[in-house]
Amino acid sequence: MNRIESPAASTANLQLRQVGKPLVRTDSPTKVYGTAVYAGDLTMPGMLCAAVLHSDRASALLRHVDTSRAEALAGVHCVLTAADLPPSQGVMTDMPGQTGGLTKNTKQPILAKDRVRFCGEPIALVAAENAAIAEQALRLIDIEYEDLDGIYDPFDALAPGAPIIFGDDNVVASYKVRKGDIEKGFAEADFIVENTFTTQYQEQAFLEPEAALAWVDEHEVLNIRSSTQVVEHYRAVADAIGLPHNRVRLRAEFVGGGFGGKEVMTIEVWLALLALASRRPVQLVQPRERSFLSHGPRHPFTMTHRTGVSGDGKITALQIKLTSDAGAYAKLSPYILLYATVGATGPYRVDNLHIDSVSAATNNLPACAFRGFGTMQANLACEGQMEEIAKLLGMDSMEVRRRNFIHTGDANVTGQIIRSAVWSDQCATQALATLGERPTDTQTTRIGHGVACYQQSYGRIRWMKDSSEAWVGVEMDGTVIVRSAVTDIGAGQSSALAQITGEILGVPMDQVVVYFGDGAVTPLAGTSTASRALYMSGNATKMAASQVRKNLLSCVAGYFGVKIEQLDMCDSQVFIIDDPQRSIALKDCVKLCAAEGVHRHNLAIFRAPTSEGIDPETGQGEVFPDFTYGAHAAQVAVDIETGEVKVLKSIGAHDVGQAINLRAVEGQVEGSALMGQGFALCEELILKQGRLQTGSLSEYLIPTSEDVPEIKAIVLESRSGLGPFGAKGIGEPVYAPVAASIANAVADAIGVHIFELPITPEKVIKALREKESTK
């Protein structure tokens, strides 16, 4: 095993007492009892309700927008269109958060002016006494459209002579990777395997749709309380409407699911405008059908792999083409394409490599961030290709993987040396073994086993120059406060900070209160995206807590006349390690510090590793701080008469570096198993000429409780990550291999690979028929 002792693990003088244990999360009781407050639960005296009019054309000129009938309706306070907006360039939809680095300019109009570019583009905002009046007002807004030709396929968009939606050529972004000698690599190959994989739009389908409340307070500060992954959007709100940054306060409530869909700003700027215009508190909770239009779904990708392999299964050359459909606005598409490009070879070392990737604008829904951020699509192609290579060579696909796995010390796609542990093999082997024996096939069902590995980054792109701050303090009674503007999107982000602080300061986790998600009064921690929240704010919190620990221990060391290293903290006591009877209660220790004027609190900043970008011609350079590795295995039963696929077992095995809360890790694996199953089998936003055909939860099919297979999480800990105690990010990584493992299991069951997700019963039947006819 290529185990690496990280500095964090080897130098810690702590035995872990809380970290890694499946302790009850601080947010659990409030969610179980239903007392947790979400943005849609908030209410204020005099509060108005908002509603948004979305375009029902995909590509049209806005000839005329007449709001007079809506404005005349009793109970309507204001109706806003593009004509009423401040003369800003729209709202930034670029990488938000604690980034000092350069971002691309991806401004998008707040409300459509003159032209709509996708079906669902916001056109008008209403604030009224209640939701019923607001809805009625929407129906009284008269719009005259003049339809224009639209483009609904990224390949059409890139064809010469296509109507232009974006820039000069509809290219939203493109990347090139040139590494080694691809011609030589293909010449050395005994076989060449080429396949094209496609993926569909996937909707985040969080339980809680977009929701927020905004008002202007007595200090002329615009306040927004919102369901968001990013409190730093206060800056984008301020810039968009021309306010100073310090006059906008954005607070994130508990978020009922984000998955990337609440990364780019959704409804906050609309509410800000309505609150300013009406001078009343205004709330909006998007109804489900409009929620589908209010954030960006996962990008559909078309991915072609042309792989040269030697007879013993070693990849000698790989040429990859990736094309994604960005939809009508850029949003985060350039970055998502970069993730896909870096992730295109999965957890494999490829020395002779060409990648060409492009993201094209169309008049479809603008796609955006979604758990995995392009990596999981790219990984799906890579893992499907592994199976096809193995089939051609008559080898076990795990053996092919083993011959090609990247190892610690190897260079990845962009030439970045992997420094942390790579336990792909261990994870895949354990996941597969846990599937156990195959049930026997029946006359009409075939059982399949599939596995997929992955490489997924955690932490921001290095040239974003990411940082995170946290404050930790001890009260006079020995209880502890953490302040961090991290957003808590349901994965236990705030609870993890309590657990880390409890560990460092030797206090039970329930003695720690975490104030989180306030852009004005808690230190800014950056986004809960990119699997970075625990990595970044966990490190910042650990740094702050460690400094407080040092301050406290230095007082106690003086008191007992010993060295700091001789002391430890546990159960709210400070004691001498070799003579635990000699101890002092934490609260007395705090008093000691206070009397001596020693700080009982600390504000720390953690800074991620940075770089200046990649070479545009070769794609070489350091892109991410680090990567997580692991695997998922699935057992499926396929009905060969109807094409139905049932997932029987779903096993995730991941090297998480160090679990902070074991239960929370298992929760991530379980959730990802279902989300990935949905992507593999039934979830699909279907657009027809840009118009959404599946805009409800009875048509957009996420797995239900009745679809849950047997799920198991296997948690491995290399302690080699860059996070606190050697943790790696896991929120996205655990999701990255799931769909691929199911697709591979289906292929194993029926003997033919389905290259196009989702694998519907209909596609299974078609594949089986084609297999029959080519016999």
Next chain:
Amino acid sequence: MLPPFELLEPHSLDQALKMLATSESVPLAGGTNLLPDLRARGEAGGRFISLAALDQLHGIEHSDSRVLMGARTTLSDILHDPLMPTAAPSLVSMAKVFAGSMVRNAATVAGNICYGSPSADVVPPLLSLDAELTLASAAGERTLSLNDFLLDYKKTARRPDELLISVSWAPPTTGTANLFYKLGRRRGDAITVVGVAVTITIEKGNCTKARIALGSVAPTVFRAQEAEEALVGGPLTATTIGTAAQAAAQASRPIDDIRASADYRRHAVHMLVRRLLTEAWQTAGSQHD
């Protein structure tokens, strides 16, 4: 957002029927069809008559010759009734895969039948059992077969002043197999892509009665009568089963939609009818031989 609507809450059947006769109003049972529709329309809804307090519409009675099920029976009631697994095996199989547990607790048999949807899952099992419906109005009661009740897409023989009050059928005799299969795009809360119910009676090695009811493959749930006829009079063989399955597929008039293509639906009808008939032959046959 659910628009406002008026709700009348009668305490007796008579009162309810009077309300239905005199005011423009719609019966409201579990609301699992009506309320989503109202929300989708977005306009202030009309007047609903709640059936919650009408005792006559509740309860399931079993006798040797007849099962009588109140119209307000929910899908969960079907699952909790201890005699239902023998009184209507297909209905129990259906209830297990109907929606999810929350909706099963609210959704009623009457609502499912009266909504008239081609994908109504309660209908194929009942159709395969030759169920009869009793409707009541202020003017009196009438009984008609479920088969005659279903007219066209979301069109039934119910007059606006009528309430469905009960459903009845003869429990399957020995030698009868009664099966159901729902093909959906997921296991819970799925709108049926193809629903198939079959009832096969075998006497002395020959099929004496066959019913094949198909859901989601025509404007209304319907019986594939040609297929049924192909089965009656002899033993079921691979050939007769194949012929019947083919006939059932041919009798289907499915559409292409977001869930599946018409072609696929026809294929699935063929496969599922063949499968259920084969299974029915085995189970019903074994009860005698």
